Amino acid sequence: MTAIWELEVIQQRETTVFMTGWLFDTRSRTEELELELVEPGGRVVGRIPLAAGKPRPDVKAVHPRYPSSLHSGFVAVGAWPRRPRSSDQLRIAGQLEDGRAVEVTIASERWQGAFATQGRWHRLLIGLRTLRYYARRALLLVATGRFGSLREKVSRQLADRPQAPLPTPPAWQALLKGTDPEGGDPETHLIVDHRLGGGANQYRQRLVDEHRDRGATVLVLTFHLASLSPMLLVETARKRLRFSLESTSELLDALADQPLASITYNTAVSFSQAESIPALLVALKQQSGARLTVLLHDYFSICPSHFLLDADGTFCNIPDLATCRRCLPRNPHGFTTLYGGDIETWRQAWAPLIGAADTILAFSESSAQLLRRAYGAVLDDRAIQVRPHTVNYLQARRIPWPAQDQFTIGIVGQIGFHKGSEVVRQLADAIKRAGGQERIVVIGTLESHADPTILRQSGPYTHTELPALIEQSGITVMLIPSIWPETFSFVAEEVMQLDLPVACFDLGAPAERIRRYAKGIVLPSREPDSILENLHRLADETASSRDP
Template identity: 40%
Template sequence: MDKVHFGIDSLVFRDQTIFGFGWLFHALEEVATLSLRLVSADCQEVYDISVEHGKPRSDVQDSYFASPHSLNSGFVVYGGCAKRIDQITRLSLVGNLASGDRFEVTVSSACLTNLDAPNACWSHALLLHRTKSFLRRGWSLIKQGQFAALSDKARRHLRANHRGSEVSVDAIVHGLTLGGPGKSVLVIDHDLGGGANQYRDGLVADRLSRGATVLVLSYQVATLNHMLLIYGRQPGRRYSIPGLSFVHDLAHRIRFDEVIYNTAVSFVRPEEIPDLIIALKAHHNPFVTMLLHDFFTVCPSHFLLNHQGVFCNLPEGKECRECLQKNQQGFATLFQLKNIEHWRASWGKALSAADRIVTFSNSSLQLLSRAYPQLDLSHAETLPHKVAHFLSEPLLPSDVTALRIGVVGHIAYHKGAKIVQDLAREIARRDTSIQIVVFGTLDANCPERIVTVTGSYKQAQLPELIRDHGVNTFLFPSICPETFSYVVQELMELHCPVACFDLGAPAERLRNYSKGLILREQGASVVLDALIEFHRKIYSLPTTRAIAAEDAA
C-alpha cells in the first residue's frame, strides 16, 4: 500500500526467535493492530507475532511532519516460531486500520540478520544501522529537551549492543575459586528493566554485603543471547553463554547455596527454566526462593491477557487451552508447545520444590492459588514492596477547580494506552476543558490539545511535575492485574486521589485508601463520568446542577 510508510531499524533471528524494532504508519488513518507474519517455504504454515505498536518516534515525525500519525509510529516485535529461518520464505507486516481495512507490506530479507548462520556475528552494517537509528532518535530528544529519556536510551543502546565476552565453565570456576570461600547465589532474572530489575539490584546488593558471590542468569533480547553476570570482589562482569546447559554444567562444578527466581519473562524456551530450578535443587539442596513479580509461573502470557488482549480471569479447561493456541503476544509465542497443562505441570513442580514463595499482594497469592488449587502454599508469604522515595507530607495540587487527570508511567497496551486514548477522544467528543497529563510515555496517538506527554523523568521530580502541570486527580489505567505497582503506592504516599480498575494489587490497596476509587467498567464514557464525580467529591466542589440552581436564584 503506497500510503503505508515503514522502516526497519533492526531485525535479528536466532534459535527460532525473532526480535526487531522500527516504525510504521498510514498517511491518512490510524493503525489499530499490527503483527509480523512469517510464512514457511511450502506456504503451509503462517506464524503471526503481535507487534507492540504506537511508541513515540519524534525522529520519524521530524521527517514526516505533515502526517498526524507519524509520531506514534514506533514498534517492537519479539517472539518465536516453530521453524528455522531457512524454512521461512516470506516476512511481512500485516495490520488493521481504524476503519477496519487490512494491509500487508513485505519486509525485505535484506533487513534480517540470521544469527544461526555458520560463523554468524554482529555485522558492522547492523551495528552501524542501529547506531544511526539511535543518533536520529537522540537528536530529536535533544531538540525537545528530553535529556532523561536520552540518557535512558543511551544506556539501553549500549547494553543492547554489548553481548559480553564468551566464557568457559572452567574460567568461571577458576574465577570463583580465586574469589574466596563465600557463599554462591544464583539469581534468575530478565534484562528488560523496570521494577523487577530494581528489586534484583537490591537482592544483589544485600547478598554482596553478606560476603556472597552472586551470579545472575539473564537473557538479552536485543542480541537473543543468554547472559551470566557475576558480582563479587571484582566489579560486575558480563559474559555470553550458549544456553541453560552451561548453568547445569556449572552446578556440577560449584555449589549454589541459594537460588532466587526473580522472573524468566523473555527467556527463549521458558519451559526449561523450572526444570533447571528442580535440577539445581537436586544437586546441592540450595535454599530456593520463588518471587511473583508477574504471572509467568501461571501462564506464558505473563500479564494474564488472553488472545483478545483482555484479562482472562483464569478460565478453566477448554477455554484456557484454546486461548494459548491463539495467543500471538510475543512472550506467549516463545512457549512453542502451547500446552497449558504442560506449562502448569512444570512450574507447579518448581513451586513445590521452593523453600519460599513470595508474593507482593494478597490478590497475587489468590490468583496463584486459583491456578494451582492442589499446591501447598504454606511456604508462601505476602511482602509488599517498600516505597521510600518521597516525604510523606501531602502534595497539595496547584489548582482543583477544573479536572486535570494525571497518568504516571510508561503506558504501553497492558498499562492502559488504549484506555487513555479512548478517554481523550471522549473528552474531545464532549468538547470539555478537561486535560490529561501523562508523566512518562504513551504508546498511543491522542489529541494534542487534550493530552500532554512529559516524557521520561527522574523519580524525585514527580511531585514538582505534578504541581507544575496542575494535576489534581490520577488514573491508573492498567488493564491487567498488577502484582504490586510502585506508581500507585507512590501516589498514595503523596496523598493524591487515585482511580483504578477492579484488578490486582492496586485495587486491593485503593479499597482501603480514603482518596481511592475503584472503576467497575472500562468504557471511556463511564470512566470519564466516574472521574468527574470523583474529582467533585474529593475537593467538595458543587455539581453542575447545584451551580445552575445557584445561578437561577
C-alpha cells in the same frame, strides 16, 4: 503505497525472531501489525503480532508533516512453527484506521543473513548490526537536540552485551574462587531475571547490591534479546562480567562443584524456551542444597500471557483448562508467541518449581490468591509470604489541592496496552466528542494515539520528580487505568503517600489497597462515561472533606 518504514534490528535463532523498527502510513494511523512468514505460492506459515504504536519522537522529528509518525515504533518477539527457509518471504502486514490494509515485504538479503551459524562470527555480525541501529538512533536524537537521551540509550544498549563465552570448567572455577579478595570461597547466589526494565529489574538490582555489599558473588541468569541467547552476569564488589551461553543447561555443569547459598527466581519473561527454566532451577537446588525463593512479580508461571490477559485483551481470572486451551493459540499478549505448546504442558513444567520453593514471596494478597488458584494441588501454603514493597524514596509531602477551574485527570507511568492505553485513548476520545472541559495529563508516556488538545504527556521522569510534576500539572484526581491484576503497583503507593485522590479498576493489588484508602475509589466500569462520572464524584467528595 503510502507506508514509510524502516527495519532497524532483526535477529533470528532457530525458530525464534526478534525485530525492531518503525512504520507509519502518511494518510492514516496504524491499528495493528503482524510479522508474517510466507511460503512460495502465498501460504502464510506463521504470524507473530507486533507490539506496534511505540512512541518514536525521533521519527516524528524527521517526518514532522505526518502525525502518525509519532507512534510508529514496533517490536516483535516470537517463534515460527518451523525454521524459515531461503525460499520463504518475510513481510509486515496489518490494518489501518481508515480500513485499508498495509503490507511491506522485507528484502531477503536483509533477514536471511540473520541465520548465520552461531559462533564468533555470528556474534560479531550481531554486534555490527546493533551498532548500526544505535548509530542511526543517535543521529536522530542529535538532530532533535536530546543529548541526554542519546547518552543514556547508547550506554545502556552497548555496554551490556556478552563479553565472552562461558569459560571452560577449570577456568570458571578459578574465576569464582578469585572473586574473594581474601582468597577464600565467597558465598554465591543465583538470580534469574529478564532485562526489560521496570520494577522487577529494580528489585533484582537491590538484591544484587545487598549480596555484593556482604562480599558475596552474584550470578544473574538473564536473556539477551539482541542476540537471542542466554547470558550470565557475574557481579562482585570488584568486578562485573558478562558471559554468553549456548543454552541455559550449561549452567548445571558449570555449577556442578559450586555451592550456592540461594537461588532466586525473579522472572523469566522474554526468555526463549522459558519452560525449561523450572527444571533447571529445581535441579540446581537439588545439586547444591540452596534455598529456593520464587518471587511473584508477574504471572508467567501460570501462563505465557504473563499479565493474565486473554486473547480478547481482558483479565481472564484463570478459567478452566478447556478455556485456556482454546485461548492460548490465538493469544497475542505477553510472550505467548515464544511458546508453541499447550497450557497443560506449560503448567506441568512450572509446577515442580512452585512445589519445590522454600519461599514464595508475593507482594499482595491478590497475587497470592491467583497462584493458589492455578497451583493449589502442588502448592505448600506455608511457603507463601505476603510482603508488599517498601516505597521510601519520595519526600514526605502533601500535594496542594489545585484550583478547580480545570478538571485534570492525572495518569502516571509508561502506559502500554496492559497498563490501560486503550482505556485512556477511549477516555480522551469521549471527552473530545462531548466537548467536555476535562483534560488528561500523562506523567510518562502513552503508547497509543490520543488527541493532543485533550491529552498531554511529560515523557520520561524519575521517581523523585513525581511530586513536583503532579503539582505543576494541576491534577485534580489520579487514575490508574491498568487492566491486569498488578502484583503491587508502585504508582498506587506513590499516589497515596502524596495524599491524592485516586481511582482504579477492581483488579489486583491497586484495588486491594485503594479500597482501604480514604481518598480512593474502585471503579465499577471501564466505560468512559462511567469513569468520568465517578472521577467527578471522587473530586467532589475530596473537596468537601477539605472544606473548613
